[in-house]
Amino acid sequence: MSARIVHVAVGVIVADNKKILIARRADKAHQGGLWEFPGGKVEPGESLQQALERELYEELAIKVIATQPLIKIRHDYGDKVVLLDVHKVTRFSGEPQGVEGQPIEWVAPDKLSGYEFPAANRPIITAINLPQRMLITGELNSTEDFFARTQRALRKGIRLVQMRVADDAAIPELLDRMLVLCRQFSAQLQVNASPDLFAAIEQPEIGLHLTTRNLLICDQRPVSENILLSASCHNDIEIAHAQKIGVDFICLSPIHATSTHPDGLPMGWSVFESLVEYTSVPVFALGGMKESDLPRAIAAGAQGIAGISEWWEPSNR
Secondary structure (H helix, E strand, C coil), X not given: CCCEEEEEEEEEEECXXXXXXXXXXXXXXXXXXXXXXXXXXXXXXXXXXXXXXXXXXXXXXXXXXXXXXXXXXXXXXXXXXXXXXXXXXXXXXXXXCCCCCCCEEEECHHHHHHCCCCHHHHHHHHHHHCCCEEEECCCCCCHHHHHHHHHHHHHCCCCEEEECCCCHHHHHHHHXXXXXXXXXXXXXXXXXXXXXXXXXXXXXXXXXXXXXXXXXXXXXXXXXXXXXXXXXXXXXXXXXXXXXXXXXXXXXXXXXXXCCCCCCCCCHHHHHHHHHHCCXXXXXXXXXXXXXXXXXHXXXXXXXXEECCCCCCCCCC
């Protein structure tokens, strides 16, 4: 007999100043005293949107005007599976208040990790703090061209960069300059490297990205919890392993055929969406992505899109 699914609508309420509203659970409640993002169960006959609107009105006295999907998180308790269906609330009316007496706070996204949440909420915090676009650097033709192209992408709004170069030996000499450049634009830097190489260059500000090969040889998380860890996946087996070792987000590919991986069989949006449905960490769609694909990726449950050619433009363009 399959476990019943408890569908929970969760709202990440975003103020005009980008702060996020959180509420503290009653001390006598399950996981009492912890902070959470407001929401509650989807009742029989309700749509997700209806449940979200009802719960946020009952808990906070606000009326939801506009939302967008953020992430779905499944947790299996054996006798039941809880599905947290998380949406950003980007517009609302009314002044939020703790109708049920619960304390509430507005918190800057990068300060959320300083609050104690249920373990299942960690991917929500990751998703809140990740942007919707990730640049993967292209070929290293020359050092100056490499940094000129990266800077151009950062100037166009890219705030997540995966530094990938064919020769691992080039990583240490590029890293300091790349980190300085990313700091200038308040961008997160991920380094595509083996865990052994990363251990020699590890800095708190820099995250590690694992290729599929490096992912599959890891039997546990290769870096500490304060290091952002990502990985490349192509199917449900690799996704399951990535989640088992505790990655923070993944890149799932290929969506479309690409010139860099002409032999890769594109999965298309339908397969991508079905894989994301059962993935409890943020997912970036990869493989032939264009800016025009971003709304489709979001609708399919993705965090956003990742790519090379869309943003890896010559510096004179």
